[in-house]
Amino acid sequence: MAKPVILTVDDDPVVLQAIARDLRQKYGDRFRIVRADSGANALDALSKVKLRNETVALLLADQRMPQMSGVEFLENAVEMYPDAKRALLTAYADTDAAIRAINKTRIDYYLMKPWDPPEERLYPVLNDLLDDWLAGFIPPFEGVRVIGNRWSPDSHKAKDFLARNQVPYEWLNIEVSEEAQKLVKYAECEELKLPLVLFPDGSSLQQPRNIQIAEKIGLQTQAEKPFYDLIIIGGGPAGLAAAVYGASEGLRTVMIEREAPGGQAGTSSRIENYLGFPVGLSGADLARRALTQARRFGVEVLTPQEAKGISIQDQYRIIKLADGSEISSHAVILALGVAWRRLNVPGIDRLTGAGIYYGAAQTEALSCKGEDVYVVGGANSAGQAAMYFSKYARKVIMLVRGESLTKSMSQYLIDQIESTPNIEVQVKSSVVEVKGENSLEAITILNSLTQEQQTVNANSLFIFIGAQPSTEWLQDVVKRDERGFILTGPDLMPNGRCPKNWKLERDPYLLETNIPGVFAVGDVRHGSIKRVASGVGEGSICVQFIHRHLSNFL
Template sequence: MASNKPFILAVDDDPQVLAAITRDLRQEFGKDYRILRVGSGPEALTTLQELRVKEESLALIVADQRMPDLEGVELLTASRDLFPDAKRVLLTAYADTEAAIRAINSARLDHYLMKPWDPPEQLLFPTLHDLLNAWQAAHKPRYGGLRLIGFQWSPLSHELKDFLSGYMVGYQWLDFETQPEAQELLKASGYNSTDLPLVICADGTAVPNPTKASLAQHLGINSKATQEMYDVVVVGAGPSGLAAAVYGASEGLKTLIIERQTPGGQAGTSSRIENYLGFPTGLSGAELTHRAWTQAVRLGAEFLAPQEVSQLCVQDGYKVLTLSDGSEISTRAVVLTTGVSYRTLDVPGMDRLSGAGVYYGAARTEARSCDAQDVYIVGGGNSAGQAAMYLATYARRVFIVIRGADLAASMSAYLIEQIRSTPNIELLPFSQVKEVCGQDHLEAVMVDINGTVEKRPARALFVFIGAKPSTEWVNDQIFCDGKGFLLTGRDLLADSRFAATWKKQREPFLLETCVPGIFAAGDSRAGAMARVASAVGEGSMAIKFVHQYLDE
């Protein structure tokens, strides 16, 4: 695109000379560069400042020496503060040769050219080609995508990083406290530190202190339903929800899937899933999620995100979903794939430092900030093991804190073997985190190791201590077990409440809840197996039962 071309700036107060140099530059370099012309030194400085604010690339400045108000050497010297890497060429008359030679050292000029330069093929173009080739070799193009400026230890900055990563949106993270580029960019955008975090979109639009909903709007992620009625609405975009969306859409059902956070659920944060059928070298949860999401959309499923369902009711056989923004969606059937969330660690300091060094789940976006530091993982399941392997790539040491003697009871054998063979991962058995310490971010953890409490420095703490189902919003209508997991199929027959509420002549389908036409699949369903392949299978099966229900 033309707008991505770097600039060449020509400066001369003589209109005829300026027209000639501009003509020659455009003739030879116009294909690869944008040529600017200005008629004075002060005007040139203003132009340079505007280019800097817009973060444009400047490859070359060609300036005449004898100009009123600001001579060429003075202009080229001043330009170093704005574009230190640009090449600088001085146009001189024969009488100014000695001054030009001295300026090569004093002003760090790259070259000087005598006027006139006819023929340009011999006296102008070869020199400029050499200078531009040298500039191109050293030039690092400006990042052209979305940028996020914030504070490393800001919980909101962490949320936005996870949100962008969850939707596979490429972005550049700039820490305001440690990167001068972030400070310059914030100033150039007309904002200050109170507006952080600040998102700067690829088109230059700046969004201060964005919510996930407002950021989704700028990214073009749909948060409003386009239809008044659907055949099936899937609540939750984890592996089971995505599978349900794929099969529902592919089989001709008008399908909507609603996700309150980011697609993929807990599986989406896994750095590598190595036991999923058909991927012998493994794949990341983000990659699996992106493939499934793309597949569902291609087949005709509609997505709403980030959007949360706050209420579910049945009216004349139809299911009405009320969203957190107050809008309502009607559907003939519902598949609940709400998944689970990690249980919180109830020790002093956790609430205060959550998102500022303390994270629930993998938090892959924070891995690079742990470079050459010690990090701690609480939990011994597969998610904890996958996180440990990923973090070990960056951290100096990774400590896995577990209450039991070893990992055999809760982690797959292949992960245990990988952890054993990774020298910078250390298992702390018979241990518990008793407290997390720090002012505005995590600095240390208090760990009880087999009865002895130690205070250990820590860059980050990642918590994986079991899961609770995300069913609070619906458990007043859908029967759950004692832990909040949704009861389905024949499990309902053992519930004393079931006979008084079930009005169908048939038994509930295998994945059907106590409300006909409302199904459950994945980790939030009672009796489900916590495996990605199982979740995908249940999501696919749920659509089969949706068809059977709709055909009644």
């Protein structure tokens, strides 16, 4: 934690140097001593301290200063730091003014100049003030702060990016938080564009892109080398497992993730059927553990970074990244995962991020406290989200297109939902329209059995309706099925023949695509089982096929 600040102000440079010296000698091991030569400069210094989210324990100001007296400075400073102790340094002639200031402006004490010796005339008084301040001191949040509007899609993106990358942050809603409004003023934004993201070093970004946030918080976005033994594209469970096994077995490995390690599974609030965790674990916890393992074995993790193209040159597989750079390797694992399928109803695109969300249960749950929340979907992800929301929302309404949950959801989740009193399941129901100007205000629900439509007030709609792969960039290189899922192994050989342009004597390995040395694992693979454990298994065993492939030319 940063040391609390003691700020001293005096327009006389000799006096200012002397008081700062004495303060530093006595309190420098526990407090940071900041000095200013005028009231205006002191207020500017406090603004910078505020933007770094540091605390101020004591304000010590000379009374007789031009432009702004000590009392005037302390009156202004109290708006920024109302809990800081306040003391005046005065000459004998200013004693009456100091006493009036104590009575009028809640100044805690006044000290006479000169204060020599400080052991008798300075430190005892300040010790009492600082002890009193420390007794009620609550350490501030240390980390990133996001100031925005609940219904701002850009604010949601910033929060979701930080949450999924497991970066602690504090959310301040500018519509209800006085602190947020003050911080905006201190940041001196010429034209405010939300969200305003404040960093611990006192810097800020307005309406930043994810990659700008990543660079500020120290995430790696650029590869350190031009060549690797193994490039893994995608950081979900399958990609993380491949990274751990590949690097642990000596392969120089880099993993490219366009959003956050953990993938779609990383957004799950609770996974209860993963082997070895009898009480379950969150997707974020699983991702954190796996990422720690991967980094311990030396895996480079690039995030947010995105692959935009793949080309083949002899035994090299070349990946073009979104920033235009290229890296190459002998082997590539496509662990791209899937994205939530979009709900195609009138008005939805305009309100996405402003009350309508795909996934994002953990990011927005606290904002839904005491409200009714609608969840669209009937598979495990929707069930896990409903259980998570039930801790915060007044009521959770699950809209399920099928006739029951049994065909698509694990029984343990069904049992939990049935035993949770504030979760209601509406079957044969789907959303056919959403309404709202700046944020979601209402949804229209269709009952497919009765064909009745009902419009209900709604501020929050979370959608979990299946998945689709993002594999368009592989077109004309890697074979895919009609829905975009990647074909591997036996699925490349429906008639028993190797795929066209396959030049090796052997058949494609189980997880290998039509390009030798390029493999696909996890949800993006045609015919895969959409479970976390399955993805981890495929990512793990794929490394053995890579070793076989590499043995041909290493």
